[in-house]
Amino acid sequence: MTGMGSPTRRNWKPRGLLLGLTLALLAGIAPITDATAKKRSNTPQSSAEEVSGPLTIVVSLRRQRLHIFDAKGLVSSAPISSGRAGYRTPKGIFTILQKRRRHYSNLYGGAPMPNMQRLTWSGIALHAGPLPGYPASHGCIRLPSSFSRYLFGLTNLGGRVIVTDEPVAPVRIAHPALLKPLPPGNPPATVQTASLVQTAGPGATPHSTDLLLGVTAANAAETLGSEKRTRASVAAARAQELIDLEATLTRCRNEEQEIGAELTSANLALRSAIEAVKTAEVELGNVHGLIDATASAKSKTADEMLAFMTKNAQVEGEEAIAKAMAEEDTLETKMLEQIATYELALSDEKSLRRLIGDRRLAAGQAKDHRDGILRRHIAARKAAVAASAALDKAKKADARRDKPISILLSRKASKMYVRQGYDDIFEAAIEFQHPDAPVGTHVFTALAYTEDGADLEWHAVTATTRSVSRKSSKTKGEVIQTANLPKQTPGNAIERVNIPQEIRDQLAEHLKPGSSIIITDEGRSYETGKYTDLIVEFR
Structure with a gap:
């Protein structure tokens, strides 16, 4: 989820008090007043303040209302109209995937969807539309027109949207089990990435290696020296990684070109050797023809x-x-000439056979030499391709480095999924304490670094909890006593995950x-796929 922008804070209200009261009454809820805002947030906000930290948008389907929260609490709220029967708006954890001021539905006859903010690629979005005071859309979340413009200017791609039945609000949380960032620190001397990569070894796996560089945190710390890993030192290592990978790619490409030139020469030499063999074989064929003709002439x-x-x-x-006697002399001369020609042809055949043997040997040696260079060229090309892929991967990782990460801890799958900039960067098996007991669905958001920069400030939203029978619930042949189940709170949830x-x-x-x-x-x-963050839907 990306950090939000910083437009001027203001509590949005419909134009005119009467209109606001009318919309609120139609929606069946009371309008949110300043007193309500203060009650929902420990930090009252004035319209002159700026939005602080990442935004969390919460949509309550039962109350037909949307609330915007930032690091300080409630920013604003407005009535909505969600999906009617047969087109229910899905409940879950979403992010804003696409924003368009002017958009038209490609599912419902080109219906206008002003200030559209897409939540799923299957067609769910926030946009301006009529608000009759009850669910009336085809699944989208309709907003008042002026509020939709306000919200559109407030959000960024990746903004978190939580759709629930009942209204929920984030609460500040500090817990020792929450993940911690690297301390800020100062960058050390230049680090040679090549040594870091070598440290990882060929058997490195996603579970034992760093997400971007390909080395374990322990190995990276060892290579960096006695200094503790910090955000600054890692940033320096990442910058050096790009320099080293660029140099490696240049070296690999130069080597490929040099070996390619050798290969061209070796191929020419091999072709010349093969042609020499063929030429000698043609000559041998001619000699064989002469021998046969001379033998026939001798016989005649x-x-x-x-x-x-x-x-x-x-x-x-x-x-x-x-x-x-004259005729006899003629025949004898003819016979002697034929014998001489035949014997010379036999001698030529013997010489040509030796020559062909020598040339075939030379051609074989030329082929072996060429094949050796070819193997080197193939290896050099593979190295260049691998270096190019590594550089491309590092550049993509560098491009998304400033983006926050999203982590999904699924009790159902017993897995951790990590995405950054819509890319899967990590996945691992994890364990939950009390694995058969529901944990609920909780969204923790890092708001800012602490004052010393060594930790993060968090707030958490409990989006939903699962009800369990008061008697007992049988799961996988075991009986769960509900009295002993841990409460479905953010603190208990983070404690139950063994990371x-x-x-x-x-x-x-x-x-x-x-x-x-x-945690869910x-x-x-x-719905989680290409160009999405991690999406969770619940009943």
Whole structure:
């Protein structure tokens, strides 16, 4: 929940006393007077004062009235008209998700919804509209026109809105079990984030690590030296974290580029080696063709010589003998040339086979060299991607660092949920004392730092309690004696939640004015999603 702005404080009243009384009578309640405001708040407020701290808006469906509270108490109130039968306004813990001065319904024929402040993405909102004095809307909370303008200017996105049956009001609370922030402190010397990250180790989990930096609070304190962790020292560490991550990303990208250049050269060398093998293999193929052709020619010449010898075995006459001898010389020369060509081709084949073997070996070595560089390049690219993701995560965390956190402690789910700036940043299993006994629904809001800055001032609203039969209630086979059940008060609620010290230390960094803690019997509402805070609905 974000802190509210600081417009001039004034108690809103409808224009004209008669109109105010008429609206109040139609709503079936008495108008809130200055005396009522003083009764509801221990700190009376004048119209000249400014709104102090985060606002809490409480809507009472039974009384058909809205009240605005700040750190000092009641700011203002006005009548409303909530959802009629069949379109009941949901009860629960909401925040303002969207604000538009001019808005038109996309569910009900473009009906105007001036000064719209959205509570759910399913269609529930605060806006100006007719007030007949009873529930008449399609689920939204209608406000008087001038009050809707006043409220619109008073709130910020993330403002807390509690919708209940009966009117409720926040009360100041101080309890040792409430979460505490880090002390203010002074920033230490520059901290190297890399050493902090290394301290966490590869086995770090969300339960053992800091929400933003990735190290435990204990490890961070150890790395920071003997000085105690403070808001200032952690802020310095976070700033250094961004510097270190930027440097890491630059180094990773440079390394990726350098290895990429090596990879390009290695690929060229490998392609050249492969081409050399292919060239030699083509030459070997040509030699094989020559060997085959020469062998065939030799065989043919041998056949010709055999035929010649058979034909001229008994030749007579000088002229015939001379002619036969000339033909014999021609055949012998032809045969000798073919034999020489064949033997040379065989020699070439042998040489080419050795050459191909050598070139294949060289190509294999080039491939191994290229593959080694490729593995380095892949690792460098992964490192660059991881560094980029880490930097992006750190930047997002840094952007939301000044925003308060919302903590939901659910008895139903036995879980703690933490959101900051609509992002889930932490989740852990927790235990409740008397887990079968209802705890109610209570909203604690951090109003401001104490005077010394070492703690927070809180107020709490009990939004609803669960009734239990006076006799007994059987849950999971056990009988709960109602006489022994703890009362459903904010103090008892915070006492019943067992939050490990390690988690308290982790959350301490992010606690600030505007942060809230919701302790409830209910689970997280299905309305909780992207671009919402933690939403709880109850019966």
